Amino acid sequence: xxxxxxxxxxxxxxxxxxxxxxxxxxxxxxxxxxxxxxxxxxxxxxxxxxxxxxxxxxxxxxxxxxxxxxxxxxxxxxxxxxxxxxxxxxxxxxxxxxxxxxxxxxxxxxxxxxxxxxxxxxxxxxxxxxxxxxxxxxxxxxxxxxxxxxxxxxxxxxxxxxxxxxxxxxxxxxxxxxxxxxxxxxxxxxxxxxxxxxxxxxxxxxxxxxxxxxxxxxxxxxxxxxxxxxxxxxxxxxxxxxxxxxxxxxxxxxxxxxxxxxxxxxxxxxxxxxxxxxxxxxxxxxxxxxxxxxxxxxxxxxxxxxxxxxxxxxxxxxxxxxxxxxxxxxxxxxxxxxxxxxxxxxxxxxxxxxxxxxxxxxxxxxxxxxxxxxxxxxxxxxxx
Amino acid sequence: xxxxxxxxxxxxxxxxxxxxxxxxxxxxxxxxxxxxxxxxxxxxxxxxxxxxxxxxxxxxxxxxxxxxxxxxxxxxxxxxxxxxxxxxxxxxxxxxxxxxxxxxxxxxxxxxxxxxxxxxxxxxxxxxxxxxxxxxxxxxxxxxxxxxxxxxxxxxxxxxxxxxxxxxxxxxxxxxxxxxxxxxxxxxxxxxxxxxxxxxxxxxxxxxxxxxxxxxxxxxxxxxxxxxxxxxxxxxxxxxxxxxxxxxxxxxxxxxxxxxxxxxxxxxxxxxxxxxxxxxxxxxxxxxxxxxxxxxxxxxxxxxxxxxxxxxxxxxxxxxxxxxxxxxxxxxxxxxxxxxxxxxxxxxxxxxxxxxxxxxxxxxxxxxxxxxxxxxxxxxxxxx
Numbered sequence: 181x182x183x184x185x186x187x188x189x190x191x192x193x194x195x196x197x198x199x200x201x202x203x204x205x206x207x208x209x210x211x212x213x214x215x216x217x218x219x220x221x222x223x224x225x226x227x228x229x230x231x232x233x234x235x236x237x238x239x240x241x242x243x244x245x246x247x248x249x250x251x252x253x254x255x256x257x258x259x260x261x262x263x264x265x266x267x268x269x270x271x272x273x274x275x276x277x278x279x280x281x282x283x284x285x286x287x288x289x290x291x292x293x294x295x296x297x298x299x300x301x302x303x304x305x306x307x308x309x310x311x312x313x314x315x316x317x318x319x320x321x322x323x324x325x326x327x328x329x330x331x332x333x334x335x336x337x338x339x340x341x342x343x344x345x346x347x348x349x350x351x352x353x354x355x356x357x358x359x360x361x362x363x364x365x366x367x368x369x370x371x372x373x374x375x376x377x378x379x380x381x382x383x384x385x386x387x388x389x390x391x392x393x394x395x396x397x398x399x400x401x402x403x404x405x406x407x408x409x410x411x412x413x414x415x416x417x418x419x420x421x422x423x424x425x426x427x428x429x430x431x432x433x434x435x436x437x438x439x440x441x442x443x444x445x446x447x448x449x450x451x452x453x454x455x456x457x458x459x460x461x462x463x464x465x466x467x468x469x470x471x472x473x474x475x476x477x478x479x480x481x482x483x484x485x486x487x488x489x490x491x492x493x494x495x496x497x498x499x500x501x502x503x504x505x506x507x508x509x510x511x512x513x514x515x516x517x518x519x520x521x522x523x524x525x526x527x528x529x530x531x532x533x534x535x536x537x538x539x540x541x542x543x544x545x546x547x548x549x550x551x552x553x554x555x556x557x558x559x560x561x562x563x564x
Numbered sequence: 565x566x567x568x569x570x571x572x573x574x575x576x577x578x579x580x581x582x583x584x585x586x587x588x589x590x591x592x593x594x595x596x597x598x599x600x601x602x603x604x605x606x607x608x609x610x611x612x613x614x615x616x617x618x619x620x621x622x623x624x625x626x627x628x629x630x631x632x633x634x635x636x637x638x639x640x641x642x643x644x645x646x647x648x649x650x651x652x653x654x655x656x657x658x659x660x661x662x663x664x665x666x667x668x669x670x671x672x673x674x675x676x677x678x679x680x681x682x683x684x685x686x687x688x689x690x691x692x693x694x695x696x697x698x699x700x701x702x703x704x705x706x707x708x709x710x711x712x713x714x715x716x717x718x719x720x721x722x723x724x725x726x727x728x729x730x731x732x733x734x735x736x737x738x739x740x741x742x743x744x745x746x747x748x749x750x751x752x753x754x755x756x757x758x759x760x761x762x763x764x765x766x767x768x769x770x771x772x773x774x775x776x777x778x779x780x781x782x783x784x785x786x787x788x789x790x791x792x793x794x795x796x797x798x799x800x801x802x803x804x805x806x807x808x809x810x811x812x813x814x815x816x817x818x819x820x821x822x823x824x825x826x827x828x829x830x831x832x833x834x835x836x837x838x839x840x841x842x843x844x845x846x847x848x849x850x851x852x853x854x855x856x857x858x859x860x861x862x863x864x865x866x867x868x869x870x871x872x873x874x875x876x877x878x879x880x881x882x883x884x885x886x887x888x889x890x891x892x893x894x895x896x897x898x899x900x901x902x903x904x905x906x907x908x909x910x911x912x913x914x915x916x917x918x919x920x921x922x923x924x925x926x927x928x929x930x931x932x933x934x935x936x937x938x939x940x941x942x943x944x945x946x947x948x
Contacts, residue, residue: 247666279758280665280760281666282666283666322875322876322877323875323876324875373879374663375880375881375882376663376879377879380664491706491707493630493758495759495760495761498759
């Protein structure tokens with residue numbers, strides 16, 4: 181019996197279309213009426229990230245099974261926050277299969293009850309923002325876990341992606357039921373038992389947006405692979421941020437970032453009373469959403485890209501990309517140096533001009549200025 | 565309209581069980597009776613590898629779609645040679661997912677009308693055998709093709725695996741409808757348009773049997789990547805070998821290797837008359853096989869391994885494996901050198917002994933031998 185066995189995903193609609201949703205239910209073990217033995221919950225707010233029974237275990241929600249490529253997100257803006265496929269410009273989003281990888285290398289998911297504040301200011305990255313989502317987790321165990329599975333995991337370490345102007349944390353964790361879970365405690369353990377996984381994880385994220393024309397991702401914190409304690413601290417921080425959200429204590433200047441978040445829940449102990457719904461109300465909200473999702477006009481639904489695009493493999497010349505990047509960086513540096521030189525030349529020339537004309541221009545002008553200054557001061561004194 | 569569109573797979577049974585089969589049909593475009601518009605064919609014997617319409621196009625039969633891991637084979641020993649999952653010791657066989665790969669990197673298949681003779685003697689590898697199967701092909705195009713698809717492909721090059729005592733050719737080819745088919749002509753073109761694919765292909769095959777305790781595979785022919793002409797010659801050779809098979813002209817000493825091959829066909833022009841079947845006979849044979857496959861006692865069916873075993877990722881320390889291999893090779897070499905030295909020492913000692921005792925032992929013994937010889941000869945002469 182695992183702590184997370186009481187949670188159950190309910191799949192709705194068709195995978196690979198804009199109707200697909202995964203809702204969540206909790207089994208109530210002591211319910212007398214079998215009809216009310218399950219209650220709808222929000223995976224964002226209702227699943228406790230920590231368990232009082234086992235302080236070293238965290239809960240995660242699987243969004244994308246290993247080797248899948250549909251970009252699944254916990255929807256912050258729909259009631260009870262179902263999982264749905266992300267879309268952009270009316271197209272459902274997929275991860276490109278960047279050779280040699282097929283989809284994602286891990287079971288990707290989120291920690292419940294976390295929030296990466298958009299305005300979060302990390303002491304080391306003051307100009308970088310959070311991504312306004314739940315905290316991401318990469319589960320590295322051997323099994324493939326379906327979208328919507330709630331897992332008990334052990335935290336191992338982290339990396340932090342610097343994606344343009346925001347920070348994107350990825351926490352490494354392993355299913356506590358994996359045969360290797362008792363043997364792997366940290367980043368060093370991952371490399372020992374799964375040689376190549378850490379390098380390939382960096383390789384995956386470094387290039388995963390270049391096929392869409394973005395620059396390669398860089399990694400923060402100098403060391404790149406960050407050990408358990410930093411991962412745990414990051415979880416604590418984003419859980420604290422979520423608490424403000426669910427207690428309705430988000431500062432006003434941040435409240436526009438979360439204006440369209442849906443905070444409804446049925447079971448969350450920390451929740452502000454206004455977000456709490458009973459089981460009938462939750463069911464009504466979800467039934468209503470299902471109707472909306474299915475009965476929308478087709479032109480408002482995001483469409484899947486062609487099967488050719490979903491299936492294709494992207495072969496990148498990674499060395500060339502990094503080489504071009506470093507060339508671009510060099511040119512940028514060179515450009516800056518030339519500008520600095522230009523400025524220096526300007527000041528050098530000015531200095532030389534002033535030196536050359538010291539007696540004919542600078543000295544007389546200075547004397548004149550001093551004379552004018554004192555004459556003004558005098559007049560002030562006179563006035564006072 | 566592609567040349568291969570007239571072929572159609574018919575899936576039977578359940579994927580991932582020992583009941584799974586893919587049979588093949590050919591559409592007859594000019595059939596007057598719609599009921600007889602399709603005829604069962606053998607993918608091994610009835611699909612012409614070459615087309616008279618387009619001399620540069622070869623036909624292939626897809627066995628394993630890219631990213632799948634079920635080891636599918638064209639069954640040489642069942643009538644009309646359906647595709648089925650290979651098994652060993654009552655277990656269905658899968659490719660291990662060796663990190664970072666998921667299943668196979670290409671659409672894997674076979675060339676119809678080819679046979680890699682078990683006793684085939686390649687001029688460069690006289691002590692290595694063929695693998696007694698159809699010639700393998702790796703289709704590197706962007707689309708995923710289902711098991712049983714018949715494709716028109718363009719030949720690009722080859723590698724040859726040396727797997728213990730036999731040669732295993734893999735021909736590189738690309739679907740002629742792939743967007744890159746017109747741009748890639750050879751091995752150099754693969755590296756140019758799909759950087760990394762050739763290296764990963766070697767990496768895949770080098771280690772794909774090490775997770776089962778075998779030594780890493782080595783590659784033949786010195787150059788490793790063999791260009792188009794060698795690939796085409798190999799196809800010609802194995803097609804010629806198949807012709808002997810279907811004409812019933814296999815030499816007697818090889819006939820035990822093919823004793824259980826089923827050579828039934830309905831359309832093969834080269835076929836010996838005894839293997840030809842009409843459409844009703846073919847249907848009866850296939851219906852009979854289907855019955856047998858489904859109604860076998862369960863203990864005679866190969867079983868799938870556990871889902872844990874199918875899903876798992878194998879992380880190999882490849883450097884360590886190669887390092888241990890080269891250590892083992894060194895020790896083997898050292899052992900041989902020591903043996904040679906021992907032999908040399910033995911002969912050296914013998915020589916020294918004979919030299920030291922030349923007058924006391926060797927010379928008298930030699931003289932005695934010569935004397936005995938002539939005395940024997942004499943007696944023979946006397947007898948005659």
